[in-house]
Amino acid sequence: MSSLSHIDEHGQPSMVDVSGKSVTTRTAIAEGLVHFPEAVFHQLAEQNFLTKKGAVIQTAIIAGVMAAKKTSDLIPLCHPLALSTCKVDIEPADGFALRVTCLVRCEGKTGVEMEALTGVSAAALTVYDMCKALTHDLVISDIRLVKKTGGKSDIHASR
Amino acid sequence: MSSLSHIDEHGQPSMVDVSGKSVTTRTAIAEGLVHFPEAVFHQLAEQNFLTKKGAVIQTAIIAGVMAAKKTSDLIPLCHPLALSTCKVDIEPADGFALRVTCLVRCEGKTGVEMEALTGVSAAALTVYDMCKALTHDLVISDIRLVKKTGGKSDIHASR
Amino acid sequence: MSSLSHIDEHGQPSMVDVSGKSVTTRTAIAEGLVHFPEAVFHQLAEQNFLTKKGAVIQTAIIAGVMAAKKTSDLIPLCHPLALSTCKVDIEPADGFALRVTCLVRCEGKTGVEMEALTGVSAAALTVYDMCKALTHDLVISDIRLVKKTGGKSDIHASR
Amino acid sequence: MSSLSHIDEHGQPSMVDVSGKSVTTRTAIAEGLVHFPEAVFHQLAEQNFLTKKGAVIQTAIIAGVMAAKKTSDLIPLCHPLALSTCKVDIEPADGFALRVTCLVRCEGKTGVEMEALTGVSAAALTVYDMCKALTHDLVISDIRLVKKTGGKSDIHASR
Amino acid sequence: MSSLSHIDEHGQPSMVDVSGKSVTTRTAIAEGLVHFPEAVFHQLAEQNFLTKKGAVIQTAIIAGVMAAKKTSDLIPLCHPLALSTCKVDIEPADGFALRVTCLVRCEGKTGVEMEALTGVSAAALTVYDMCKALTHDLVISDIRLVKKTGGKSDIHASR
Amino acid sequence: MSSLSHIDEHGQPSMVDVSGKSVTTRTAIAEGLVHFPEAVFHQLAEQNFLTKKGAVIQTAIIAGVMAAKKTSDLIPLCHPLALSTCKVDIEPADGFALRVTCLVRCEGKTGVEMEALTGVSAAALTVYDMCKALTHDLVISDIRLVKKTGGKSDIHASR
Numbered sequence: 001m002s003s004l005s006h007i008d009e010h011g012q013p014s015m016v017d018v019s020g021k022s023v024t025t026r027t028a029i030a031e032g033l034v035h036f037p038e039a040v041f042h043q044l045a046e047q048n049f050l051t052k053k054g055a056v057i058q059t060a061i062i063a064g065v066m067a068a069k070k071t072s073d074l075i076p077l078c079h080p081l082a083l084s085t086c087k088v089d090i091e092p093a094d095g096f097a098l099r100v101t102c103l104v105r106c107e108g109k110t111g112v113e114m115e116a117l118t119g120v121s122a123a124a125l126t127v128y129d130m131c132k133a134l135t136h137d138l139v140i141s142d143i144r145l146v147k148k149t150g151g152k153s154d155i156h157a158s159r
Numbered sequence: 160m161s162s163l164s165h166i167d168e169h170g171q172p173s174m175v176d177v178s179g180k181s182v183t184t185r186t187a188i189a190e191g192l193v194h195f196p197e198a199v200f201h202q203l204a205e206q207n208f209l210t211k212k213g214a215v216i217q218t219a220i221i222a223g224v225m226a227a228k229k230t231s232d233l234i235p236l237c238h239p240l241a242l243s244t245c246k247v248d249i250e251p252a253d254g255f256a257l258r259v260t261c262l263v264r265c266e267g268k269t270g271v272e273m274e275a276l277t278g279v280s281a282a283a284l285t286v287y288d289m290c291k292a293l294t295h296d297l298v299i300s301d302i303r304l305v306k307k308t309g310g311k312s313d314i315h316a317s318r
Numbered sequence: 319m320s321s322l323s324h325i326d327e328h329g330q331p332s333m334v335d336v337s338g339k340s341v342t343t344r345t346a347i348a349e350g351l352v353h354f355p356e357a358v359f360h361q362l363a364e365q366n367f368l369t370k371k372g373a374v375i376q377t378a379i380i381a382g383v384m385a386a387k388k389t390s391d392l393i394p395l396c397h398p399l400a401l402s403t404c405k406v407d408i409e410p411a412d413g414f415a416l417r418v419t420c421l422v423r424c425e426g427k428t429g430v431e432m433e434a435l436t437g438v439s440a441a442a443l444t445v446y447d448m449c450k451a452l453t454h455d456l457v458i459s460d461i462r463l464v465k466k467t468g469g470k471s472d473i474h475a476s477r
Numbered sequence: 478m479s480s481l482s483h484i485d486e487h488g489q490p491s492m493v494d495v496s497g498k499s500v501t502t503r504t505a506i507a508e509g510l511v512h513f514p515e516a517v518f519h520q521l522a523e524q525n526f527l528t529k530k531g532a533v534i535q536t537a538i539i540a541g542v543m544a545a546k547k548t549s550d551l552i553p554l555c556h557p558l559a560l561s562t563c564k565v566d567i568e569p570a571d572g573f574a575l576r577v578t579c580l581v582r583c584e585g586k587t588g589v590e591m592e593a594l595t596g597v598s599a600a601a602l603t604v605y606d607m608c609k610a611l612t613h614d615l616v617i618s619d620i621r622l623v624k625k626t627g628g629k630s631d632i633h634a635s636r
Numbered sequence: 637m638s639s640l641s642h643i644d645e646h647g648q649p650s651m652v653d654v655s656g657k658s659v660t661t662r663t664a665i666a667e668g669l670v671h672f673p674e675a676v677f678h679q680l681a682e683q684n685f686l687t688k689k690g691a692v693i694q695t696a697i698i699a700g701v702m703a704a705k706k707t708s709d710l711i712p713l714c715h716p717l718a719l720s721t722c723k724v725d726i727e728p729a730d731g732f733a734l735r736v737t738c739l740v741r742c743e744g745k746t747g748v749e750m751e752a753l754t755g756v757s758a759a760a761l762t763v764y765d766m767c768k769a770l771t772h773d774l775v776i777s778d779i780r781l782v783k784k785t786g787g788k789s790d791i792h793a794s795r
Numbered sequence: 796m797s798s799l800s801h802i803d804e805h806g807q808p809s810m811v812d813v814s815g816k817s818v819t820t821r822t823a824i825a826e827g828l829v830h831f832p833e834a835v836f837h838q839l840a841e842q843n844f845l846t847k848k849g850a851v852i853q854t855a856i857i858a859g860v861m862a863a864k865k866t867s868d869l870i871p872l873c874h875p876l877a878l879s880t881c882k883v884d885i886e887p888a889d890g891f892a893l894r895v896t897c898l899v900r901c902e903g904k905t906g907v908e909m910e911a912l913t914g915v916s917a918a919a920l921t922v923y924d925m926c927k928a929l930t931h932d933l934v935i936s937d938i939r940l941v942k943k944t945g946g947k948s949d950i951h952a953s954r
Binding site: 390 | 502529530534535539542546557558559560561564582584
Binding site: 007011047055066067074075078117118121128129137141142144145 | 162163170171191208213215218222226233235236272276281283284287291292293295296297298302304314
């Protein structure tokens, strides 16, 4: 008797059937960090690559939005969803890091937390890709759900 | 004068031109962790969901391999590459976590570290998706490059 | 004067316009067979590859679900649909074969039979791929619609 | 203070949030031209390649419909939409040209002009691809919106 | 000790590592049948839908070629391959059927049989889709490999 | 006897077989224009949206590069190619327009003109999408090949 909704009574992977669920406005916010070596972080800052107008940030934002839209193509048992919006934000955080935040909203029968987490992951990977000429000593960390509303139970994680 | 290979002299995003590079066998290994609350981790272990034969692990492995193959579709400035192999492995780690490892190999003109990191990310997100019915208190962390060979300079990260 | 809904009055391919149709819960079930040489079938059975927990079956199930979700990207005149669920099942059948079954459900304006048939096809091709190291003497057969409800006329095929 | 809906208050790219918009039947028609050198146009006409039954036209129509369906995968800030229909038409026009027209309809919260324009573009590129063995002196031109209904303000361009 | 190349020593799904294989010209031909009820087959023939110039056949050919190109996106453990050519052919066969044939060629390190089989499957599904307004009593059958050259051992199936 | 390489002797669409061609470094440059109403062009210029650092330009560049990489998924008979580089550039041109230029390079057996043209088209469509809140009176025009080297015959178009 499985407690995992994605695994059926025979232990096989299975999409949840959301036919009977009601359509509500669902929102999720996820976030994650990309950690840099201190010297590299300073170098990027000096070259103005950590501003919102820079190509690193803008390319990563686009990558995050586009990946969130194709979540159901990446995560095998996710439902295809028509997102109402997706907003990715990236800004410097403590500890020589960039914080990636992704908000996703949808009118649908299932939550959008995987979309938000996928948006964060793709944006973080793109930051990595665009900075790896300087160093491969980068770490993507603390990808987690921050907020989730519109489903059976809301979630508001403490930071 | 930018030190970032993906940004041109006008500050605009740009793919690196690899025309002049030589074809070598390139390998990369990346890894990451999915952290669970202690009680959930025990529950999953008791239900045999953390064994290699379980649907959580097998679905996440497939998701990781398929995502690694579409890295250039997710990371805007990545080159399309014909991977020679991709191997994803998932096993329990210290601290009530699953460790995801992804090895990618390619005969090509550019490294495959982004493919390995993308494989890890998608597998970790799939673990999250399949376990989120139990809890959303899951964190994906420490996604990093462990090894890289075949390029100008090899990398062997200490664990 | 064409009787084919996908071909317009000039003989050109054309998507059906479903704007005026009503949204109903639509379900379709399709199935198909993968035939093995008798000796190979026994060999697979002895090695436990035909159990639901085995990697052949589980990988094929994932492939079927993911392909069903991208039906409109494969079949030129299919409408994009937000599936409510997709369930692929694979089990041994008479005549040294595996039977692949795919159920798809959707709240929408058009039937999901092509999604179910596409899920069966991709799962069967994946079984082929994973067993072809043993033999290429495999045949995919009898892919057909078994059941269809929610549209103008229901279908219940006799087996 | 930006007047561009796709750019937020910090100058960063951002999807419009359509959560609050109402669902209406939205239609858009776009068109464009593919210009040929006169001699090549006559040669194609003599070989019956400009008829609706020819492989150039039929392949381009299919390409246009399939591209319209994946608009949100191509245009970074477009919403994914479940199209009700997409119809591409191609016929000879003045000046040794083919005119590509694409009609898209959708019940949704946002217009489908980008889908219609993307359908035209992909069909025109496919005409180019299939005729480029004769000449590369082909020009795709005048891609524009002809009609748009169902949103806040309708558009009917004069031809 | 598995005899299946796609399953590793722990029973987990795994791509074959083709790094050490040599590049050869690899060709594969697959075929399959779409069976119609006799009356429907005659009706289609009378309306000229079974000729090579008709929209059913041409749309199915395009669908087959496009699907063959995305085989590695559909079959989880298939390698991405740069196809040299793909040719789909569809013609009437005995027993009120259409025979779909797909030839694929590639200079690469691994065979292209899955690409040929995928091309056949997608073309057959498209025939189904375009004729299903007449009847759902259609069956896709006998999808199999006919020929394979360029690998360790050639295959020439008897028909 | 067709003079179109993409249409076989039966008039059916068909990929060219490039097996016998030699691998060379192939480059193509394409360009196109997006025309604005004069007042809108001035408004965009005043708000600094036409600078290389602005979100309109940067988003369109990313869209162009990503679309060029998926050309074979959009144009039915195009070969999949592993691009060595893709560079999109956008700058103001005479007549209240933005000129989009796309350079693509590849070591392969077939030219990359369709990739360059597809990159231009997607970047132009993205400019349209991001500016359409101001006006729909935008026209994409003069998409053409400017340069092509590495194949049987080079092309250098006069501007």
